[in-house]
Structure formats: C-alpha cells, structure tokens
Amino acid sequence: MSDSTALTTFKVTICGLSELPGLCNGDVTHLLSLLDMHHPSPEAFGGLNGVDHELLRFDDVVAEFPGFTACTNADVERILAFGTRLRAAGASARHVIVHCHAGISRSTASAAVLMAQFNPGRETEAFLSLLQMRPHAWPNTRIVEMADQILDRKGALLDGLAAYRRALLENKPQLRQIIINIGRGHELP
Template sequence: MPLPDHKLIICGIPELPHHAMLGVSHVLSIIDTHEPRPPALDEFYDIDHELIRFDDVVAEYPGYEACAPHHIERLLDFGERAHARAGSHMLIHCHAGISRSQAAAGILMCQHAPGREEESFLRLLELRKHGWPNTRMVEFADQLLKREGALLRGLQAYRVALIAAKPHLRDVIRNIGRGHELPE
C-alpha cells in the first residue's frame, strides 16, 4: 500500500500565519495543557480542526500531563477524517514543530500504510529540516495500530538518518534530557 498522498505541513506556532492562505483543510494542534489556543488559527477558514492538549514529555513527571492512549486515539480519529477527504491538505503543529507535531505526522503517514513505517518516518526528513519525534506518542500509536514495533523501528530509522546528516544534534538531544533516545 502506498503512502497517503495528502499534502502535509509541519510547523510551530510562530509559523502558523505563513500557512493560513495555502488551502489547508485539516489542522491538528498539539499544545501544552495550559497554553492558550493560538490566535493565528483564526486566520484559517473552513477547516477541520482538532486541538489536543498534553505536554511535550516522554514519561510521567509531576506537574506535567504526558501523552496517554486517549490522546493518540483522537489523533487517529483526526487522521481518519483527513484520509476520507480526497485531496486533503493537513497542517500539524505543536509549540515548536519539533517533537509532538513530528511524531503526529509520522503516525498519520503510517496509519493507512502498514508495512511502510520506515518510509513514512524517513519522509519527515523531507517535510521539516529538523525534529525529534516524541517517542511516547509513537509507542502508543504502535500499540493502537497493532504494528508490533514497526512504528518504533521507523522512528529509529529516522533518528539514525537524521544523526548521520546532522551529528551535532547528538549534543542537543543529550542537553534536553532525551539522550536515552539516541541511536547507538
């Protein structure tokens, strides 16, 4: 099965105004629990908008709401709606366009392309020049889609390719406390 051919944009909140007039049909917002709805979303017209709130953490920490399976169920429901519309044009954003939105894009590309998980995650390299998808989100999606680790292997292939192209990111990832996610 080929990868879905929907147009896809990944960005952070500061970039939203640049995409408002590009014919986007579906917007997925994944933002922190206490972050206000970005006012720039008011510039998007006639869209299917899904707002999901959880913090960008990869484990349970006091004072933060980590991603849970019900968040990924909502993400997958959004993907079903976008997939059902011919010619859909999705925009996925989180705060910075680096972790949650990258994970969501990879998950949505995998959703209707079983067996193409590695290709789906490697496509992220073309869609956004930098990113480090949220592992917790991918773990839950892998379980919900019953892919037996295929999404996690796709994520690992992406990380290997990204670090090969940009080795300096190893230090950045370590400095943000996610060094355990680095490929060997």
C-alpha cells in the same frame, strides 16, 4: 517548513507556532494542533472557517513527570481519529497542517503516524520523509509507542523512528549532545 505527498493524497505541512499564521490560508483543509496544557489558543485559529481542526493539549514529555501532562492513549486515539477523517474526506482533503510549539517533537511524531496509519509496511518510509520535511526534528517517542500499540504494528513504527534518528544523527552528529542535554539521551539509537 516543508511538504510531502509520498504516502498521502494530500499535502502535509509540519510547522511550529511562529510559522502558523503564514500557513492558515484558503488551501488548508485540515489542521492538527498539539499544544501545551495552558498555552492560549493562537490568533491564527480565528480564521479557520471550514477547516477540520483537532486541538489536543498535552506537554512535550516522553514519560509521566510531576507538573507536566503527558499524552495518553486517548490523545493518540484522537490523532488517529483525525487520520480517519482525513482518509474519509477523500479528494476534499487537500492540505493538512500538523503543528506544535516548535514543529520538532509532537507534530513530527503525529505527522509520521498519520502518514503511516493507512500504509502498513511503510512505517520507515513515513519517518524518513521527515528528513526532508523537518530536518531538525526529534519525534516524541511516547506518541509513537502508543500509536504502535493502538495500530498493532508490532514495533514497526518504533523501528521507523529508530531508522529516522540514525539517519538524522548521521547527517547531523552535533544533535547527539543536544539530545543528551535536554534530558532525552535515552532515546538515542
């Protein structure tokens, strides 16, 4: 778990489910939850009075597979609508948490997209900030592809994602085999 304010006026924290209970305290103003389709809602959601909470349910897959629910354009549009609410909240948006199950794929893709949403031309910077925030992340390509199309970034979000992955693998070359082993080798730069 780590934080960044480089591209935002608010603190951004990315985490997994196991970290969520310790973070849902009085300073959180916004929470973006990305959960598997059939995962029960965490108990930590019970103490979110006054928090702008967006809950999306889709599986961590990068393509359509039988038995899994992949994110859709509508899901990514909801992520971007959450970003619009964050921006509209102005100074009252102090701390946003973006989480998925492990804080590795869906949450990191969504956080980078949110940081880049209102910062055209800084997409690579948004993704590279993940190196400090979640040094073991592998952002979900499908979310990034859809956001790039919806925001009409003409590949800039995908270029940022590729720059992040190159930098990550330069620092941690052992991750290359792990990515291959989990069936996402096609995402290697």
